[in-house]
Amino acid sequence: MNRIAYASIAALFFASSVQLANAKEPAPMLKDGELKVPADYKSWPKFLTGVDRPDLKQVRDIYINPIGAGAKPGEQFPNGTITVMELYKAELEADGSVKKTKDGKLVKGALLKVFVMGKDAGWGALAPAGLKTGDWSYSGYMADAQTPTTDAPAACRGCHLPLGDTKDFIARYDEYFQKR
Ligand code: HEC
Known part of the structure; x- marks a missing residue:
């Protein structure tokens, strides 16, 4: 065997061992309600904050993990993406209407709930029939981020689901990429 042949065998061996080193263990399958709120989510990139919902008398802050923040506009979010949404009560006036700053923004009150959605290869297979939103899995928690909510x-x-796969079932998809 000449030197070139040796070199290419060595290169092949190297390439396959790199591949093995990178091969990820398959992610455990998660049913809805099993995905936990990652403890460090407040250090993640912000997805959108101060999302006012006067209709619900709520303000929402949304975070996305660094894997998800790597997505490009027009693409779906990669496997391993997790997004966390905090749902805050809006502060109210004495008459029960929502309090507003002079810029017309709502004022964040107490934290009510923490919602999380994450996706990984194959998770969609566990979704109930007719309600598959790609490979996303959903959990809802109370303000302690641990006690499950009664939201089905x-x-x-x-x-x-109706948001569609071109937006990867993410409600504020366009707004996120416009403001990022
Ligand atoms: C009534 C419709 C509705 C229901 C029910 C709902 N969502 Fe959403 N979700 C939205 C909308 C709309 C947004 C965008 C933020 C906003 O406008 O409040 C959103 C945003 C999110 C986000 C941030 C990423 C994004 O899509 O913009 C997460 C995470 C999320 N929802 C998880 C959940 C989980 C978990 C549940 C169930 C426990 C749930 N949602 C139930 C409508 C809904």
Whole structure:
């Protein structure tokens, strides 16, 4: 065997060992309600903050993990993406209407709930029939980020499904990429 042949065998061996080193363990399959709120989510990139929902008398802050923040406009979010949404009560006036700053923004009150959605290869296979939103999985928690809410996962899916796969079932998809 000449030197070139040796070199290419060595290169092949190197390439395959790199591939092995990079091969990820398959992610555990998660049913709705099983995805936890990652403890460090407040250090993640912000997705959108101060999302006013006067209709619900709420303000929402949304975070996305660094894997998700790597997505490009027009693409779906990569496997391994997690997004966390904090739902805050809006502060109210004495008459029960929402309090507003002079810029017309709502004022964040107490934290009510923490919602999380994450995706990984194959998770969609566990979704109930007719409610598959790609490979996303959904969980809702109370303000302690640990006690499950009584929100039915089917309700999460029912609202996110019609958003469609071109927006990867993400409600504020366009706004995120416009403001990022
Ligand atoms: C009534 C419709 C509705 C339901 C039910 C719903 N969502 Fe959403 N979700 C939205 C909308 C709309 C937004 C964008 C923020 C906003 O406008 O409040 C959103 C945003 C999110 C986001 C931030 C990423 C994004 O899509 O912009 C997460 C995470 C999320 N929802 C998780 C959940 C989970 C988990 C549940 C169930 C426990 C759930 N949602 C139930 C409508 C819904």
